[in-house]
């Protein structure tokens with residue numbers, strides 16, 4: 329029997345890569361997305377319902393029309409600085425709308441959920457690697473809105489038959505190696521996308537936020553995970569739940585990191601462009617080093633990353649950025 333899966337936010341960067349892999353794995357996918365940051369052309373499998381999670385009637389209609397075996401919940405607002413300026417929008421979209429979704433799961437008897445959480449729930453961890461048992465002390469409304477969602481899911485899981493996997497993503501980057509999809513997001517703030525834009529002349533320069541961290545070269549270290557490997561983790565999580573696996577919170581990272589200077593050097597190497605780099609002060613709240621302890625996800629889900637090299641992350645991110653450049657107008661909705 330084909331399993332029908334609801335994917336909220338499936339037209340977005342990460343969700344669209346998962347939707348493509350779900351299609352390849354034989355799942356019947358329904359994407360529910362308001363296309364606020366996502367784009368319809370990124371949905372390469374299944375059906376797209378254009379709807380907002382805040383629109384409870386539309387959401388109920390979607391559940392009523394289908395028979396979902398599981399829900400993968402990606403839809404969210406994701407920009408940290410915006411969450412500081414517009415906190416209520418973040419609690420509404422990330423926390424309240426997750427509640428709407430859980431209500432639908434309750435009403436329609438959906439008992440499997442995979443949720444997109446973030447390493448931002450750890451805040452500024454005092455040491456790395458960061459394991460799942462580290463204290464969760466988010467330092468911005470984005471992280472708090474996601475942590476509150478985790479709590480709702482966990483509480484509802486305790487009170488019902490819901491089994492869930494909460495995946496805490498570290499720094500997601502790269503694109504589909506076959507270049508069918510990638511990150512469309514305009515005005516991106518993530519280092520690798522910003523560096524690729526600088527290399528292609530879409531930005532005049534790149535700023536390094538802080539060169540005085542207690543790291544080998546003074547710049548921040550992060551655990552960059554290829555979006556294709558992250559997508560596979562979702563397929564693994566779904567299979568785990570469908571074969572009776574119990575609820576868990578899992579980090580999603582490789583377990584090693586790269587500094588800002590290392591990333592910049594790699595983007596310069598692959599692009600062949602020596603774009604200007606400005607040494608700027610630290611960004612408020614940026615920790616020195618955030619690297620995932622990733623043994624749990626490997627052990628529990630049997631997750632086997634295929635693209636665990638900065639070369640492949642940067643190469644695909646850069647190729648995608650070039651493609652976006654050349655065919656910009658055709659990507660407009």
Ligand SMILES: NC(=O)c1ccc[n+]([C@@H]2O[C@H](COP(=O)([O-])OP(=O)(O)OC[C@H]3O[C@@H](n4cnc5c(N)ncnc54)[C@H](O)[C@@H]3O)[C@@H](O)[C@H]2O)c1
Pocket residue numbers: 336337338339340341342343360361362363364365366367379380381382401402403404405406421425444445446447496497498499500501513
């Ligand atoms: N990109 C990262 O590095 C990263 C890191 C950690 C966690 N995450 C989480 O992963 C998830 C996906 O992030 P992304 O980078 O793909 O972002 P994205 O903005 O590309 O995707 C989010 C998708 O959700 C949709 N959406 C937003 N609000 C909605 C609503 N109210 N109703 C329906 N659809 C709505 C958007 O249109 C978009 O398609 C998010 O939950 C985010 O918090 C991302």
Ligand SMILES: O=c1ccn([C@@H]2O[C@H](COP(=O)(O)OP(=O)(O)O[C@H]3O[C@H](CO)[C@H](O)[C@H](O)[C@H]3O)[C@@H](O)[C@H]2O)c(=O)[nH]1
Pocket residue numbers: 406408446447448470497498499500517518519520522534535536537538547548549550588611614618
């Ligand atoms: O133009 C830039 C952009 C980033 N950085 C540096 O590059 C590193 C990575 O920064 P990103 O903005 O790419 O990502 P963050 O680590 O700040 O955080 C991101 O990944 C987290 C998961 O670890 C959360 O999901 C969070 O919401 C999301 O913004 C940091 O040291 C940052 O200071 C720069 O020097 N210049």
